[in-house]
Amino acid sequence: MGVIQLEEAIAMRPKSIKKFYEPMILFKVLTMKMLATATHSDLEEVWDLNDPKQLFEAFVNKLCYVCDNQKGDRGATITSFVVLQPDDTDTIQYVFACNQQTNTELQATEGFVEKLLKLIGNDERRKILLHHVLRNNRKRVRLLFQDLVRETSKCLTRCSIDLEQNRESVQDLLHDMIRVLPDDEDILTDEEPIYLSGCDRMMKALEKFEKSPASETIIQMSRDIRARGHNSSNDCWPEMLHAVKRILAYPSSIRFFKEAHAAFPELFEEFQISFLPSSIPLAKSQICRAKSYQAEGIVNRMTRKMEHYEKFKKLVSDLQLFNLDDRIRAEYEKDSFRPFVHSEAHLHGWLGNTPGGFSEARFFRGWRYIGSSKPTCKLCHYYFQEHGSGVGHRICHSNLYPCWRLPDVPVSAGTAGEQDRQVIYDRIIQRVRKDAFDIIGKKAAPKYRMHDSNTFSARMPFEDHLSTTASDLDDVSSLLGNLDINE
Numbered sequence: 001m002g003v004i005q006l007e008e009a010i011a012m013r014p015k016s017i018k019k020f021y022e023p024m025i026l027f028k029v030l031t032m033k034m035l036a037t038a039t040h041s042d043l044e045e046v047w048d049l050n051d052p053k054q055l056f057e058a059f060v061n062k063l064c065y066v067c068d069n070q071k072g073d074r075g076a077t078i079t080s081f082v083v084l085q086p087d088d089t090d091t092i093q094y095v096f097a098c099n100q101q102t103n104t105e106l107q108a109t110e111g112f113v114e115k116l117l118k119l120i121g122n123d124e125r126r127k128i129l130l131h132h133v134l135r136n137n138r139k140r141v142r143l144l145f146q147d148l149v150r151e152t153s154k155c156l157t158r159c160s161i162d163l164e165q166n167r168e169s170v171q172d173l174l175h176d177m178i179r180v181l182p183d184d185e186d187i188l189t190d191e192e193p194i195y196l197s198g199c200d201r202m203m204k205a206l207e208k209f210e211k212s213p214a215s216e217t218i219i220q221m222s223r224d225i226r227a228r229g230h231n232s233s234n235d236c237w238p239e240m241l242h243a244v245k246r247i248l249a250y251p252s253s254i255r256f257f258k259e260a261h262a263a264f265p266e267l268f269e270e271f272q273i274s275f276l277p278s279s280i281p282l283a284k285s286q287i288c289r290a291k292s293y294q295a296e297g298i299v300n301r302m303t304r305k306m307e308h309y310e311k312f313k314k315l316v317s318d319l320q321l322f323n324l325d326d327r328i329r330a331e332y333e334k335d336s337f338r339p340f341v342h343s344e345a346h347l348h349g350w351l352g353n354t355p356g357g358f359s360e361a362r363f364f365r366g367w368r369y370i371g372s373s374k375p376t377c378k379l380c381h382y383y384f385q386e387h388g389s390g391v392g393h394r395i396c397h398s399n400l401y402p403c404w405r406l407p408d409v410p411v412s413a414g415t416a417g418e419q420d421r422q423v424i425y426d427r428i429i430q431r432v433r434k435d436a437f438d439i440i441g442k443k444a445a446p447k448y449r450m451h452d453s454n455t456f457s458a459r460m461p462f463e464d465h466l467s468t469t470a471s472d473l474d475d476v477s478s479l480l481g482n483l484d485i486n487e
Contacts, residue, residue, distance in 0.1 A: 379401065
């Protein structure tokens, strides 16, 4: 079906936009100062694959993951899907959105997904499916491979320092892995057969690594390191493990696709794919004003409660020794600070302003769910909660990204739509203010993750049969998060 044409949007009042970002920027700057005391944010996604709804949700998330084919770039390719099946048709409708992609790039993703769904529906071999996915994800795979080689080499040199028990077995494991990993030129080449062959060797090496008893030592050590908080942010052990798990998420995704085909064959028979154009980022002139650069003025506009104001006023005064106002200005003036609608919120906003809205009858089997290639950020989580539509989403990774904005309201929604947006706007801004007050009042410690993707994503064992025990699923406990609030 291609691109879905979106209506002209009702603009927010300029004053409201500027007011929205002031507490977010202050919160980020204050938390940056407190990162030494921050704790890692635990994610725990537990999937009961005996439950058809949970299997479906896992499938949608995996579909999103294999479309998110670039690392970094402010999460430009982060992807979300919703699966619809209105009562009056047998055709499944896949609708997706990406954070920041051109229509040409979105059309390429549409073509990739169409071929993938057809391959799954034809019950093609896993290797054919995996190679199709690896072609689409070449840029990300290359970066993950480079991360893996770099961090594994660091870990090998650190064994004698970091390990008291099982040192030799871990050293042997790392030596073996480096020895059997493909050469750089195999993964980095533009020659597709060589690249795919190199990926096959890499997957086999990492599957062997994962099955080794010595890997349990590395996993436990990585958990312990992450539990230390922000000071562990650049440690090689959890970084190596994160690269291993992210690469192995590709063959794992194929296993989910196979299980979804067995459980829901209709998903791969008659279907249509369409996408939303990515949102237009806000211009710098829309985001801040001269007085947005002064912390004291922001505090004055954040609360009328004297006890809160006095605490913030003292903190602001103390932190001026650390150039607080300069830090605020620096955040506002980052080239990357142009807020856009995140993909899952973009889909949610579109659903709410199209026929059928959030009615269960509109969704496949009535399962109201928007999947995503990564766990949900704090502001998207607040948006879904405060909207109250009942549409499910992935667990929140706790990072607050100021480079975020509310979904557009189309002109056809009229005054009622504008008022509804204002209600959600007010609720979200109050929650951000409360987060800031809780940290300053020491009622809560800041929590962040180095990676907003899971180290342990939902997975299946390497055997051909499906196991649904909790120990077989990587999402049971995603404890290897770290601390980061960078875009």
